[in-house]
Amino acid sequence: MKKTFTLKRLSVLLSLSLVGTLASAQNLQMNDMSLKSELDWLRAQGVIQISTSTWPLTANEINRALSNADIRTAEQQQIVQSIRYTLSKDPKSLVNTKVSAYAQTDREQLPQSFADDKTANFQAAAQVGLSEEDWEVNIRANVKDKDMINDEDLSFEGSYLAGKYANQWLIAGQIPTWWGPGHDGSLIRGDASKPVTGVTMQRDTQEAPSHPYLNWIGPWHYQLFAGQLEDYEAAKDAKLIGMRLTASPTDWLEVGASRTFMWGGEGRPESASSFWDAIKGTKDNGGRDGGDPANQLAGFDARVNLAPLVNVPVSVYGQYIGEDEAGGLPAKNMYLAGADFASSLNTTNMGSMPYQLYTEWTDTRTSGEVRDISYTHSNYTDGYYQHGYPLGYSLGGDTESIAVGGKLWVNNQNFINAKVQHAKVNQSGLEGKRSHLNNRAFPDSDKLTVLDVAWEHQLNPKTTISSRAWVSDSDIHSTDVGGGIGVEFANF
Numbered sequence: 001m002k003k004t005f006t007l008k009r010l011s012v013l014l015s016l017s018l019v020g021t022l023a024s025a026q027n028l029q030m031n032d033m034s035l036k037s038e039l040d041w042l043r044a045q046g047v048i049q050i051s052t053s054t055w056p057l058t059a060n061e062i063n064r065a066l067s068n069a070d071i072r073t074a075e076q077q078q079i080v081q082s083i084r085y086t087l088s089k090d091p092k093s094l095v096n097t098k099v100s101a102y103a104q105t106d107r108e109q110l111p112q113s114f115a116d117d118k119t120a121n122f123q124a125a126a127q128v129g130l131s132e133e134d135w136e137v138n139i140r141a142n143v144k145d146k147d148m149i150n151d152e153d154l155s156f157e158g159s160y161l162a163g164k165y166a167n168q169w170l171i172a173g174q175i176p177t178w179w180g181p182g183h184d185g186s187l188i189r190g191d192a193s194k195p196v197t198g199v200t201m202q203r204d205t206q207e208a209p210s211h212p213y214l215n216w217i218g219p220w221h222y223q224l225f226a227g228q229l230e231d232y233e234a235a236k237d238a239k240l241i242g243m244r245l246t247a248s249p250t251d252w253l254e255v256g257a258s259r260t261f262m263w264g265g266e267g268r269p270e271s272a273s274s275f276w277d278a279i280k281g282t283k284d285n286g287g288r289d290g291g292d293p294a295n296q297l298a299g300f301d302a303r304v305n306l307a308p309l310v311n312v313p314v315s316v317y318g319q320y321i322g323e324d325e326a327g328g329l330p331a332k333n334m335y336l337a338g339a340d341f342a343s344s345l346n347t348t349n350m351g352s353m354p355y356q357l358y359t360e361w362t363d364t365r366t367s368g369e370v371r372d373i374s375y376t377h378s379n380y381t382d383g384y385y386q387h388g389y390p391l392g393y394s395l396g397g398d399t400e401s402i403a404v405g406g407k408l409w410v411n412n413q414n415f416i417n418a419k420v421q422h423a424k425v426n427q428s429g430l431e432g433k434r435s436h437l438n439n440r441a442f443p444d445s446d447k448l449t450v451l452d453v454a455w456e457h458q459l460n461p462k463t464t465i466s467s468r469a470w471v472s473d474s475d476i477h478s479t480d481v482g483g484g485i486g487v488e489f490a491n492f
Contacts, residue, residue: 026096026129027136027204028162028169029057031115031176031191034415034456035086037407038079040183041356042069044315044342046307047076049251051206053301054223054244055178058169059087060205075344075354082412096491098127102466104484108148109472111401111421111450112192112394112441113184117157117176118468118484120144127158134164138173149194149387149440150231157195164204171200177225179244179258180336181303181317183358184403184419185393187334188258188297188321189242192394192441193386196240198227220247234382235265240391241278241294252308256301258321260391261294262380269293281325295377295384297321297392299330313342321392323366323373332373334364334393345408355408362393362401365427370398372428376438388440396439398428418453447475464488 029035036055039062042048050065062083071077101124112119122145129138140158147153160173174197180186202223208215225242232238242260249255263278264270278294299321306314318337322330338360345353366373374397375384382388383397390396405419429445437443454468469483 026131026138027059027133027164028138028160028171028175029055029059029062029087030158031055031117031178032086033113033115033417033454035083036114037356037415037417038083038409039065040315040340041342041354041407042076042079042083043305044307044313044340044356045076046305046311046313047071047080049219049248051219051221051246051248051254053179053181053254053256053303054202054221054246056171056175056200056202058202058204061203062087064205064207073344075352078412079354079409082409094130094132096127096129096131098125098488098490100125100486100488102484102486104468105482106146106148106480107470107482107484109448109450109474109477109480110452110470110482111184111423111448112190113419114178114182115176115191116394117191118486119149120147122146125158136160136162149389155194167204169200169202169204171202173197175200177223177242179223179242180256180319181254181301182319182336182338182360182362183340183405184360184421185336185362185395185401187319187336187362187364187393188260188299189244190390190392190394193389193391194230196225196227196229196386196391198225198240200225216249218248218250220245222246229262229265229386231387232265232380232382234380235262235268238265238268238380239263250308252305254303254305257299258301259296259298261296262377262384263294265380268379292377292379295380296325297323297384298325299333301336315340323375332366332371334362334366334374334397336360336362336393350410353408353410355406357406358404360401360403360405362395362399362403364393364395364397364399366398370427370430372398374398381438383438385438385440388438390439390441394441395423395425396442398426399442400424400427413458415456416453417456418451421448421450421452423448423450444476446477449473462490462492464490 039052048065048069102118103122125142127140142155157174160175162171174195176191176195177189179189206219206221208218223244229238244258246256301319303317306312316339320333320335323332340358342356364374384391401423403421408416425442426445450472452470457465467485472480
């Protein structure tokens with residue numbers, strides 16, 4: 001039963017956020033649509049070389065990329081200045097604070113995309129952070145009413161404690177993750193579900209190795225993760241382990257490799273030997289029908305930037321993730337591919353406005369067939385989900401999707417993000433399978449067509465207003481027209 005939402009609890013949280021003064025730049029930059037879009041635009045223009053396929057990013061890595069920026073136009077300078085403003089408003093201060101509120105209509109038929117964490121009809125958050133060069137603490141309290149993912153009216157998603165040593169960050173808490181080159185989705189670690197509570201380790205800055213025999217690898221990065229799933233009834237207290245490695249051997253190519261596995265939990269082996277078997281991925285260790293040591297996913301991704309090659313501001317990218325392995329490589333694969341284009345629109349009244357267009361195709365069937373395998377497992381029967389929402393691609397398994405979208409920077413204060421998406425979701429339901437019921441985000445086999453438009457307005461240096469409107473047409477549900485509006489105050 002949903003707990004009662006109280007104004008008293010909200011007032012306590014809002015009072016908490018009044019602590020503090022102007023903020024220093026946060027060391028860790030969590031999933032942020034506008035920041036990622038700005039970095040992607042500069043990269044496609046050939047201004048900077050940076051990877052945006054692994055989140056969270058660090059402020060030092062972004063500053064490293066900006067310090068080598070090849071700025072040639074006023075539009076490029078505009079985007080660089082916007083990023084610098086986001087990263088550091090007052091470097092002399094220690095404390096940063098935020099308080100926000102957001103209200104929207106029901107959004108069950110609206111697909112999630114990168115950094116889309118507004119899942120309740122009403123939610124408010126209060127955040128206090130302390131940042132120094134080698135450590136950071138962030139406490140975030142969230143109050144929600146009618147959250148579509150779970151029934152908690154108070155949570156601490158986004159809270160963490162982090163420390164840095166020898167260019168390595170160790171982060172403990174409940175933070176979102178993103179692994180892959182896509183604009184709207186990742187096949188292996190997206191942020192559609194609630195963040196998994198655990199420990200993350202990653203590099204601070206991603207310089208190339210200094211050793212002459214390894215320097216050819218170029219800027220490289222890794223992220224390791226270990227955490228425990230919530231609301232996972234098939235194997236209570238199951239663990240999620242993950243590792244990702246990326247490298248950019250040239251200024252036009254980035255390649256990545258990712259692997260995750262669910263291991264342990266109630267009724268499953270948790271010995272050191274079973275964990276080693278899960279890491280190797282080559283041996284069964286008991287359970288139903290002999291069983292697998294873990295529910296494993298792995299695969300590769302790549303992005304090619306054409307600007308350094310042919311001076312065209314276009315990038316193409318792809319990702320494939322396998323549910324199994326054959327011959328040492330992923331098998332029973334899911335696929336994602338896309339392309340984006342970055343340029344500027346010149347107008348008489350508004351001046352020059354940077355924009356980006358993209359298209360993205362995704363297929364989470366099993367090598368192109370509906371086989372009720374993607375994001376499912378014989379032992380971890382709740383599948384690759386937490387709270388019933390995907391840990392990978394936001395629409396879940398056995399889905400086909402095509403999206404066309406765009407981002408427009410009207411000026412320094414206004415950013416518009418829009419897309420049209422058509423998807424066939426949860427097609428395994430048509431085959432009478434039971435495991436498709438794991439997908440609470442889209443529990444029915446359906447066809448969706450969605451128009452989704454969001455607008456962000458920087459009212460003043462400390463106040464941001466956001467709004468969103470969408471239309472979703474479903475084959476089996478009524479047409480949904482909805483919207484939302486929110487406000488955020490920072491470092492007041």
